[in-house]
Amino acid sequence: MLVPLKWLRDYVNIDKDTQEFADMMTMTGSKVEKVEFFGRETNGVEVCKILEIEQHPDAERLTVTKVEVANGEILQIVTNAKNIKVGDYVPVARIGAVLPGDFKIKKGKLRGVLSEGMFCGAEELTIPSQYVEEHKKDGIYILDHQDSFELGMDVREALGINDALIEFEITSNRPDCRSIIGIAREAAVTLGEKFNYPEIKVNESNEEIDFKVEIETELCNRYCGRVIKDVKVGPSPYWMQRRLIEAGMRPVNNIVDITNYVMIELGQPLHAFDLDDVKTNKMVVKCAKEGEKFTTLDGVERTLTSDMIVVGNGEKTLDLAGIMGGENSEIKETTTSIFLEGANFAKESVRATSKKLGLRTEASSKFEKGIDMNLAEEAINRASQLIEELGCGTVLKGMIDNYPRKQEIQKVVVNPQRINKLLGVNVAMDQFLSILESLEFKCNLISSDKLELEVPSFRLDIVEDADILEEVARIYGYENIPAADLEGNATAGVKTDKQKFMDNIKNNAIATGLNEILTYSFVSPRGVDKINLSQDDLKRDFVKIINPLGEETSVMRTTLIPNMLDVISTNISHKVESVSAFECGNTFTPQDGLPVETKKLCVGMYGKEVDFFNLKGIVETILNNVGLKGYEIEPETTNPTFHPGRCAKVVYNNICIGTFGELHPNVDENYNLGQRVYVAEINTDLVFDNCNGTKIYTPLPKYPSTSRDIALIVKDEVFVKQIEDIIKANSGGLVESYKLFDVYKGSQIEDGYKSIAYSLTYRSSEKTLTDEDVAKVHDKILSELSEKLNANLRSN
Known part of the structure; x- marks a missing residue:
């Protein structure tokens, strides 16, 4: 997250060097990725006004200008700039000024005409290109909002480029820090300073709001709204544009800029609708119709599904909730009244919708991490306040607040003595309470070993005592926690009997000439189709991944054969003449809501010298050498993965512990193998349960045979x-x-x-x-x- 230090200073006093402040923030958990300084290499550049522009007498490409600086002083500047005109306010480097690269401005003549300085562009002002509007990137940097500047003032002060921009890396468990206010809270605690929350006061007109909101889905937790009339759409003030640009947002107009400004400041996305497009004086929050078409602000028509939240007027959809508004209700230059929305939508729904549509916005990135429900009201009022203060419109009396399920106050009970023991320090109780109160926890000390905490509503990450331990540790200071040697009784690490057995399986597999492979446990459900399993086969009952990376890794495997055949198919496609491979891995089947792991051995072979009996010999060798006795090899004709006349199963006590044979021609075709391939799959858990590794000595025979x-x-x-x-x-x-x-x-x-x-x-x-x-x-x-x-x- 990009945080302009000048903006941060509005809420907390920062009297430290910028780099020192950045280091302190990192030590208390707000990691700083980068610090950018503006204007350090620029000195002596002032604001001036162009009074005259005349053609250079001896140079077609040059012009001679007269500019006014402080106290009516007039300077003559020769320039080749083409984007200036009389009346423009521009930055001028006077004689003696120093520009980046230690370039000093000296008095001189250009083609015989005296020049007493140089006009500056964004590059000379050391303004990074990503923070410069497109029309200012080439030529002289024209100063907009000219009534805001005084002639002769330092251009760094005029443009607000005499400070720094800090980039923070915000972890997903701290959505409250994805705002200027959130970082300011952390800064106040880190520096031991007072946190100054912006005073929010809305000046309302006497006209009362005539509007209503209906919520028809549980995916909307809260919906607040205000009506603004007498709206004047135009550019926002320079200071607001500057802050938006530095925070990574593109200025649009005053209304949109205010909603974006409040979103960055408080962390609550807002949306403004043109009230003339709403028409019905009503908003309905519901789920979209399956297959519904909706055109968003970016001009793209999107197909919605029934699990996506939309906002409309009861007749048509106007907004894709939490992500992007509709083209049919955007703020236009002709807009005269707006409906301002501040809502809280279910983070899971916004995340899923954003992923399905491939549409990620600044608003969706905040919603999908979770937002304090109390922010909806605060943000609506803050935006209304700015609209009124900047003369952008009149706020009607009253606010809509549909809040069906109020956010409950989270409470956590901790043992301070236990926390001190885990930290290895002795934080005094007064300091312990002071740390938590500075983080806005309400503390109720019941006894020396029992402290009840009321968690602030914006701290969605606090759920148990371990979270409180982390809060105390980071504010107390990790550097203040002494290092200690590890204590405990050292014991020899040994493998379990099961682990030794699996090592024996692998060693015997390698001894037969097989090479070990490893594949992912996350697989595609289409794998069982490719090996011809019937629709009622238990191997189709998958453990499904809740949030998979894609369809190819959406379930846990129930058999190792598809993975083996993928490896074999890849080798065949790369013209490898023969492969003899094995894998020992887990398969997963659901039982009572939990996955049950079963260890299996899979063998795969192909090549000129490979046939059914090679595979049979390998299977028998492995089973014999690990101590399985009394098993039988029986023909198998019903397994759809294998050739019905070239397949066998390993049976022990009437239980099938494995199957091996030549692949069915249909399976061969599914994987584009083009030759005979032999595969075995053995349940090594069953082998382990029934094997006997005891070796009985038999004396050499006395009598002849x-x-x-x-x-x-x-x-x-x-x-x-x-x-x-x-x-x-x-x-x-x-x-x-x-x-x-x-x-x-x-x-x-x-x-x-x-x-x-x-x-x-x-x-x-x-x-x-x-x-x-x-x-x-x-x-x-x-x-x-x-x-x-x-x-x-x-x-x-």
Whole structure:
């Protein structure tokens, strides 16, 4: 926020050096970003009046002027300026004056004609271009409001450029400081000076106001208004224009400038309507109609929605509440009567409307942070006072004040002793109370450890004792709080079992050749559409972000697969030939209004040497190495994300803990992958709950093993798992291991059938097996395979 120091001095006595004052303000919490000084490098420049302008006798581009300065003294100035005329008041650097760059004005001649000085432009006066009106940027700086200046007076005093401009960085929790008055309050407390609030007194006419206001929405907290007649629209006084320009506002006319002046001074936006455009002598505050069209003051037609607040006359919309007025009721040169509005609108609504429409104004920036409801009345009266004092109009008797829900007085109870302990200092009770009273808190000391505070209405940020602690600390002075060494018992930081388990998962994933990736937890809800999830899938039940940066980051993820596929899609588009990646991250599902986090592992792969069995091997390796025993790999045909014939699930105790396989062609197309991609997603929380990392020692076998190979002819729809289940169930404790070593389909095999070949290893821990022992078990296995799967031994 830009604060002219001259304006600030109206409300508080500042007898410090400007830079010292800026440093003190920063130390008490009002951070100063920059200090700009005006006029320091300009000396000896005075106000003069041009009496004559004649053509130079020997130079076509030069003119010879006669100017009057103090006490009727006449000077002759030769200039090449084209924007001056007789009667203009302009700044002149007399002989001996010093301009920026240590440039001294000397007596001399230009093409043979004596020149006793030099006219000055904005640059010579060290006025930054952003504070100069457009028509004054080129040529000589013409002094407007000429009746306000005395001939010979120092131009720095005449233009108010003999002071400084301070830029403050205002944090979002201190909306009360987004005004000159707010900064003045802080300055008064910082300097220990008295704060002088502007005396507001409205001189009303005898004619009473005939106007009414209706509020039809809860989004309007208060609405105040006054009627001004006999309005004379014209330029505002120079001092007001100057203050507005330095504060970053463009002067328009006296009525608009006064509303802007009060907004900067008090922090309450105001709006003036041309009463002839209102016509109905009534204002209605309500929500807009869905799709309603409204043209704002900037000439842009905007489409409104039903959650936006508008102000109208009951027949048409005149104002987009809290943001910008309408083109159909603006103040014009012909305006003779106005309705002045000072209202308080819900900050959430103004913020949302401003964002939806892409329309941010000085008013909306104040409303969206929150404004004291009491300011509406004060600002209306302050603006009315200025209108009357500057002769801009006549204020009618009475003020409308529709205040349906009055702002309650906030009270906070604190323990001063506890605050002192937390600060590490002993602030005496008298000083403690003095600090809070200087900040306009009303104090009621109940006991030494109980202080009740009535919070001033403009301090919207005070809600608990921690806020009071901060107030005491910053005014007492952080530099006065001694540094202290940390105390406490040092303990060794160790990882939890869950953290160690996740490290083990990652280490095993890396050992299988995967690279770890990290992606955002905030995702787009469209991700579940791209992986083909059904409309009733629980993964569509998102935890939504209240104030997202955009649609792409509006919900919390329920699955890691879309993130993985985004990474894979990016790599494919960059011509990366192969990728083997994994991510360990949280997914989020709503439960009883709160998000429940579930840790998952996601693996993604593609490349020439990658297939379903590579991914299966990686999943099994990771699960085996972290200690999950007794799980089963079963076919999965119903998951819409995966190819129905190339997908499997990991099942433990009839609970699915993960799925892996080749992506469904539709999903492949959604991500423009153009090749086979393999993905797995494992619920590592379930793995952690059921894994057993205990390793049991088994002695080396005493007795020799023997092996038998079998080649079975089975139907295509028979899975190897069915064969293995029968082998395990009928092993009689003698089958030490079995291994699938061949799957064959060809001309020697009947259509609809395949050949499955296994090698079975037999061993006993008690004796050396005979052929008869092995044959008994082996025949039993073959018999069960034949009976249950119609499996026959291959003859060739």
